[in-house]
Amino acid sequence: MRKYAEIAGITWKSMMAYRYDVFAGAIFSICKILLAWLMWRVIFLNREQVGGYDFASMMTYYIIASFLGRLDQSNGLNWQFCNEIRNGQFGKYIVRPLRPVLYFLSCSYSKSVYVFGVNIIATAAWALIFFKQFRISPDIADWCLAALVFLLGMNFMIMFNYFLSILCFRFINIDGLNILKSNLIEFVSGALVPLSVFPAAVTKAFSLLPFYYTVYYPASLLAGRNEGSPLAAVAAMLFWNTLIIVVSALYYKKYVRKFEGAGI
Amino acid sequence: MKKAANKNLGAGPAEGAMRRTARIVKYIRLLYVFMKVKLNKNMMYSFNFWMAFITDLSIFVLQVAMFSAIFLNVGTINGWNVYQMIVFIGTFTILDSLYMATYFFGVLSIPEKIRTGTLDQYILRPVGTLFYVSFENIDPGSLLLTVPGIMMVAYGVGMLGIRITLGAIAGYTFLLLAMYFLMYCLMIIIRSFAFRLVKVDSFLEIEGELVNFSFRVPGIVFRGVWKLIFYVFLPYGLMATIPVQFLTAALEGKYWLLVLGVCTVFGFLCVFLWRSGMKHYGSASS
Numbered sequence: 001m002r003k004y005a006e007i008a009g010i011t012w013k014s015m016m017a018y019r020y021d022v023f024a025g026a027i028f029s030i031c032k033i034l035l036a037w038l039m040w041r042v043i044f045l046n047r048e049q050v051g052g053y054d055f056a057s058m059m060t061y062y063i064i065a066s067f068l069g070r071l072d073q074s075n076g077l078n079w080q081f082c083n084e085i086r087n088g089q090f091g092k093y094i095v096r097p098l099r100p101v102l103y104f105l106s107c108s109y110s111k112s113v114y115v116f117g118v119n120i121i122a123t124a125a126w127a128l129i130f131f132k133q134f135r136i137s138p139d140i141a142d143w144c145l146a147a148l149v150f151l152l153g154m155n156f157m158i159m160f161n162y163f164l165s166i167l168c169f170r171f172i173n174i175d176g177l178n179i180l181k182s183n184l185i186e187f188v189s190g191a192l193v194p195l196s197v198f199p200a201a202v203t204k205a206f207s208l209l210p211f212y213y214t215v216y217y218p219a220s221l222l223a224g225r226n227e228g229s230p231l232a233a234v235a236a237m238l239f240w241n242t243l244i245i246v247v248s249a250l251y252y253k254k255y256v257r258k259f260e261g262a263g264i
Numbered sequence: 265m266k267k268a269a270n271k272n273l274g275a276g277p278a279e280g281a282m283r284r285t286a287r288i289v290k291y292i293r294l295l296y297v298f299m300k301v302k303l304n305k306n307m308m309y310s311f312n313f314w315m316a317f318i319t320d321l322s323i324f325v326l327q328v329a330m331f332s333a334i335f336l337n338v339g340t341i342n343g344w345n346v347y348q349m350i351v352f353i354g355t356f357t358i359l360d361s362l363y364m365a366t367y368f369f370g371v372l373s374i375p376e377k378i379r380t381g382t383l384d385q386y387i388l389r390p391v392g393t394l395f396y397v398s399f400e401n402i403d404p405g406s407l408l409l410t411v412p413g414i415m416m417v418a419y420g421v422g423m424l425g426i427r428i429t430l431g432a433i434a435g436y437t438f439l440l441l442a443m444y445f446l447m448y449c450l451m452i453i454i455r456s457f458a459f460r461l462v463k464v465d466s467f468l469e470i471e472g473e474l475v476n477f478s479f480r481v482p483g484i485v486f487r488g489v490w491k492l493i494f495y496v497f498l499p500y501g502l503m504a505t506i507p508v509q510f511l512t513a514a515l516e517g518k519y520w521l522l523v524l525g526v527c528t529v530f531g532f533l534c535v536f537l538w539r540s541g542m543k544h545y546g547s548a549s550s
Contacts, residue, residue: 031473042485176315198333
């Protein structure tokens with residue numbers, strides 16, 4: 001495990017080298033929150049509730065969702081792995097005594113921890129700015145449960161991005177698919193708009209997907225709304241995590257043989 | 265000098281007009297060549313060509329889904345109903361496809377060209393540097409996106425029961441082109457800072473957020489100081505909102521003046537900043 005801790009440390013150092021980008025990203029998260037504030041302020045003009053949210057819980061939801069949405073940093077690694085597979089540089093992971101999946105996980109978690117440290121300050125600042133509308137759940141149990149579901153959700157997202165990156169062994173270029181995936185996930189995870197504004201049947205259908213638990217479920221919980229049984233949420237994410245780990249391992253085993261080293 | 269003097273002596277109004285026409289024809293031919301080259305490239309990677317189209321389209325479909333869901337809960341947003349919102353998204357789809365098809369990718373590469381000094385290659389060519397840099401990466405494939413955009417606008421207008429006249433089409437097209445021009449000016453203005461600051465990544469990031477902003481939130485939600493900011497100083501709020509307001513309701517005269525004023529000011533600012541930036545440009549060492 002020590003070598004993966006080293007990899008995480010090196011990733012941390014490289015994040016420090018580009019800290020300006022991380023800080024700028026944290027500051028620019030205001031745009032998303034400001035956008036939500038401007039839009040929902042008008043929508044709530046003559047209404048008390050929309051999709052079961054009042055204005056304060058809606059703003060709380062956006063501040064938390066914006067924070068959670070930034071924590072998963074595995075999308076960049078997915079692009080990196082794809083490029084390395086395409087350009088024949090993936091061999092460096094094969095010849096070294098390490099497992100690419102664990103490399104991917106350690107880099108992703110290292111980045112997430114760093115981004116967490118920076119963004120928690122920005123989120124606290126935005127919460128202060130919007131203090132009139134910021135109403136987080138006071139229940140510690142909600143916090144613990146939200147953290148657990150979010151961690152399982154983030155682990156799923158990392159493994160999902162890893163799985164997509166190794167699809168490059170088979171399909172060579174999946175850039176378009178990656179962009180499409182990002183757009184779709186932003187939508188079905190509730191990062192754009194709380195999923196409860198959709199008809200009940202659609203929300204129910206979304207809850208069958210793992211992405212429901214990556215942003216929407218934990219953000220709702222912290223905003224003081226319970227969107228389903230906590231046990232069911234944990235069980236669902238354990239199932240999805242197991243599935244993606246097994247599928248990724250099988251897929252990697254089958255298609256890594258297609259890799260020729262000098263580019264495919 | 266002698267050549268220039270001769271040029272001036274023989275330059276009557278007719279000759280001047282002919283020279284201008286020849287110049288326009290030259291630029292149109294150049295655009296045609298850029299387009300042919302790009303199409304050839306796209307044909308080599310046809311999967312990516314279609315994937316890019318599907319990806320772009322998905323953004324607008326998700327946008328429609330998002331607002332449809334919101335409108336299930338509320339009747340109107342500041343006076344706009346779901347069909348006006350569909351016209352808004354359709355208009356942005358058309359605007360997006362127009363600038364993606366023409367100048368977007370070219371303008372995007374300007375800071376990199378300034379930083380690495382590759383802008384030298386463009387200055388030496390016998391055509392306007394800004395024109396060449398802006399339009400060399402023309403992407404005709406993006407024009408396909410205008411089809412769903414027009415369909416969205418037609419559907420929204422049909423459901424609103426608006427009678428479409430030639431005047432309405434002309435006014436809508438004029439405003440759309442004005443916004444297309446304004447978007448170009450805004451993109452150039454931000455990238456002109458690269459002549460002085462070299463690295464302008466943070467500006468570009470802010471620009472990305474502002475475009476997303478205008479993309480997802482119609483200008484009608486802005487009030488008070490926010491309206492002043494997003495209609496005048498950072499006029500991203502005008503983009504798709506103004507053509508939609510014209511098409512779906514009468515656009516007040518003050519908004520026509522605002523559009524013309526903003527386009528003129530930003531047009532001049534764009535030319536001024538580009539020219540002063542070019543004077544400041546010091547090749548690879550800039």
